[in-house]
Amino acid sequence: MLKEISISIQGFLLGLGVVSYFFFECTHLYLPAAEWERENALIYCILFYICVNIFLFVLFRGDDWQVAVRACFIGNFFGIGIIISALPPWSYKLFGFYLIILSFFHFSEYLLTAITNPSNLSLDSFLLNHSVSYWVAACCSWIEFFLERWLLTSYKEYWYVSVIGIIICILGEITRKLAMITANTNFNHIVQVNREESHELVTWGIYRLFRHPSYVGWFWWSVGTQIVLLNPICFIGYAITSWYFFYVRVYFEEMMLIRFFGQKYVDYKRKVGTGLPFISGYYYKPVESPN
Numbered sequence: 001m002l003k004e005i006s007i008s009i010q011g012f013l014l015g016l017g018v019v020s021y022f023f024f025e026c027t028h029l030y031l032p033a034a035e036w037e038r039e040n041a042l043i044y045c046i047l048f049y050i051c052v053n054i055f056l057f058v059l060f061r062g063d064d065w066q067v068a069v070r071a072c073f074i075g076n077f078f079g080i081g082i083i084i085s086a087l088p089p090w091s092y093k094l095f096g097f098y099l100i101i102l103s104f105f106h107f108s109e110y111l112l113t114a115i116t117n118p119s120n121l122s123l124d125s126f127l128l129n130h131s132v133s134y135w136v137a138a139c140c141s142w143i144e145f146f147l148e149r150w151l152l153t154s155y156k157e158y159w160y161v162s163v164i165g166i167i168i169c170i171l172g173e174i175t176r177k178l179a180m181i182t183a184n185t186n187f188n189h190i191v192q193v194n195r196e197e198s199h200e201l202v203t204w205g206i207y208r209l210f211r212h213p214s215y216v217g218w219f220w221w222s223v224g225t226q227i228v229l230l231n232p233i234c235f236i237g238y239a240i241t242s243w244y245f246f247y248v249r250v251y252f253e254e255m256m257l258i259r260f261f262g263q264k265y266v267d268y269k270r271k272v273g274t275g276l277p278f279i280s281g282y283y284y285k286p287v288e289s290p291n
């Protein structure tokens with residue numbers, strides 16, 4: 001697993017190398033910087049991405065290449081986020097912060113799975129193919145952001161509201177990653193329907209505070225991204241759809257957990273809340289004996 005960790009970090013850093021744009025900008029070795037700075041950056045990012053992918057193709061083969069190419073793609077967007085957030089005006093910077101938050105989330109999901117639960121590690125651990133609805137929701141938020149930036153530019157300058165969103169995303173990330181570290185090999189991106197022999201019920205650490213800390217973190221992270229972008233419509237849309245997604249998922253997951261751990265989980269459920277607003281989980285009613 002050390003190999004996957006190393007390859008993913010190499011890929012990520014190679015992609016992140018796009019921030020070398022600042023070097024060429026400062027030294028004016030690339031195109032002369034002027035009012036069309038943003039166009040310069042775009043051309044540089046595209047050229048850089050093509051070159052770095054040729055390099056990866058030469059450097060890695062097979063599964064290693066698959067990991068590297070994904071990590072590089074994510075690292076590239078992290079770097080583009082840094083570039084956008086460093087260039088004026090404020091309204092665009094918000095999108096840069098958002099890209100940093102989004103790409104960090106996907107890369108850290110893979111890295112943490114590699115560290116805490118290597119036997120479950122796969123290309124899916126990047127969560128890049130999470131679901132169609134996840135990416136449809138992301139596209140909607142990009143469309144809303146650019147439409148509003150175009151039509152209502154001044155209102156996208158309330159950067160201090162965006163800072164609140166960044167704080168919510170950071171706290172959400174910390175909560176989710178603490179859950180992954182605490183649950184360790186018991187954590188799986190896919191809800192298990194058959195109990196592995198080694199699967200233990202986790203009730204310690206952050207699981208003392210919430211029954212579903214990783215979902216609590218993800219819920220607030222997703223809503224937080226829309227505050228970062230100052231997207232009022234997607235903020236409401238994300239809150240409703242994420243809530244519904246976790247409502248269904250927690251219900252099903254708890255049904256399975258009660259099947260795995262029986263009374264132990266019922267007792268845990270009685271003591272600790274889900275942590276998600278207005279979600280109480282699977283309602284377990286013991287079957288009464290006829291006499």
Ligand SMILES: C[S@@+](CC[C@H](N)C(=O)[O-])C[C@H]1O[C@@H](n2cnc3c(N)ncnc32)[C@H](O)[C@@H]1O
Pocket residue numbers: 179183186187188189190191192200201202203207211212213214215216253256257
């Ligand atoms: C994506 S993880 C989410 C874990 C948890 N719902 C959370 O939000 O932190 C899903 C897997 O974790 C397992 N799981 C959930 N809660 C658990 C617990 N308290 N102890 C052990 N395994 C748990 C489930 O069986 C499922 O396969």
